[in-house]
Amino acid sequence: MSDQTNLTNFSGDKKAWPVYLRIGNLPSTRRNSPGSMAVLLLALLPIAPKLSKSSKADQRQRKINADTRQDVFELIFAPLQGVADSGVTIDCANGKVRLCFPILSA
Amino acid sequence: MENVALHGLKSNACPKCEVPTHELGTNAKNYRTRDYARYQPYKPEIQNAGLESDDDHVMCDNLGIGQNIFHRLDRVSASDLYKPDMLHTIYLGLFKHMMDWNEGFLKKHGRLQAFDDVWKALPPYPAFFVPKKAYREVTQWQGKEMRNLGRCILGVLAVALRQPGGAQAIPFKRALRCVRALVDFNMIAQYRSHTPDTIAYMEDYLDQVHRMKDIFLEFRVTKRTQAKVDKQRKEIRRQRAGIRDRVAPSQRRRMRDDDRDEENELRMDIIHDETHFNFIKMHLLSHFCDHIRQFGIIAMYSAEIRELAHKTQIKDGWRQSDKNDAARQIVHSYGRQHAIWMRLLNLESLQAR
Secondary structure (H helix, E strand, O other), X not given: OOEEEEEEEOOOOOOOOEEEEEEOOOOHHHHOOHHHOOOEEEEEOOOOOOOOOOOXXXXXXXXXXXXXXXXHHHHHHHHHHHHHHHOEXXXXXXXXEEEEOEEEEO | OHHHHHHOXXXXXXXXXXXXXXHOOOOOOOOOEOOHHHHHHHOHHHXXXXXXXXXXXXXXXXXXXXXXXXXXXXXXXXXXXXXXXXXXXXXXXXXXXXXXXXXXXXXXXXXXXXXXXXXXXXXXXXXXXXXOOOHHHOOOOOHHHHHHHHHHHHXXXXXXXXXXXXXXXXXXXXXXXXXXXXXXXXXXXXXXXXXXXXXXXXXXXXXXXXXXXXXXXXXXXXXXXXXXXXXXXXXXXXXXXXXHOOOOHHHHHHHHHHHHHHHHHHHHHHHHHHOOOOOHXXXXXHHHHHHHHHHOOHHHHOOHHHHHHHHHHHHHHHHHOOOOOHHHHHHHHHHHHHHHHHHHHHHHHHHXX
């Protein structure tokens, strides 16, 4: 049994860039049905204002934005890293206890 | 869009494999998958450390190896993170492009009016949304409408292109086959289960699209190419005007016909040189089949469901907020709602027991 965390990001409009969390182990019909509460809002990513392509200052700003995004994701994934290393024990429906590892998907 | 930012790509670079930009429009499949560990020495910030420039380096430059947020995480294979997305690649991507080409094609052959007439005359049918306006009158298309379009476009086009004149027969046939292959590909991609046979069909249809797409090449002309064509034509005309004055009127007419043929030929040459199908959505289709083999049906990970979640989770939250530090309010407001819904579901299941 693997725990597939289905992480999807989408920049819908300019105001919000949500990160959603879905559990990949759920059957797809359930996971993708609108009323099933299977999609969990995890975070809203910071969005930088629009930048021009050429200017030097904007290039630097772009780099800063990318770094910020990276940091945010490191924050989000921090709890997963330890678990990915050593796994976590989860009770199984048939009474056994299983060692599980999260697998990230997009 | 989000893939470009998150994977640190250049635009027009594939998130899965190392395909170069000028081959996006071909059906090339044999490129290595992206391997971010290998790119490490070529990253821009390390570049200045005195690494020699070689082929790999140039390749990496073209791929746009930026910061990929995911590549350092454990148990994550960054190149597999991209999942095919029916909504943006097919419905709002290729179907939209295809309709642009079709419009040009119909215009060239004077069938645009016929197309609109048939389009508006579509009869109602269960689970089918009847279009009220002609295609050109609609300014904004939604994914659902485009999916609907995929169902009827082939029939409409076949009717609009019926009874071709002598020289039109072959282009019409080719155009129909290209559209048909694309529509078939889309239909099979929507299947809820697959066998090796259906996947083979998909690959076959994709091949057909790529073989037949050239019929639409002249309708992918960019403004720059068009300007170049116009400029060249003007130049030729100016040169000829000088010659023509010295020729007898009886010969002039024949010369004009010859000139026109030559002009057309030159125009097609330029178009063939400059125009291409190298855009990313054309390439992404080639990953669909492998994705099905690896991860199962496409609808499982498609973008529609996330877009749906925007409405309840983000936009409603935004509306309820006071627009001041809204992000925090959106997250909290949905968190509360979600908790209550979960509670309700739990109670319901307890009651059912």
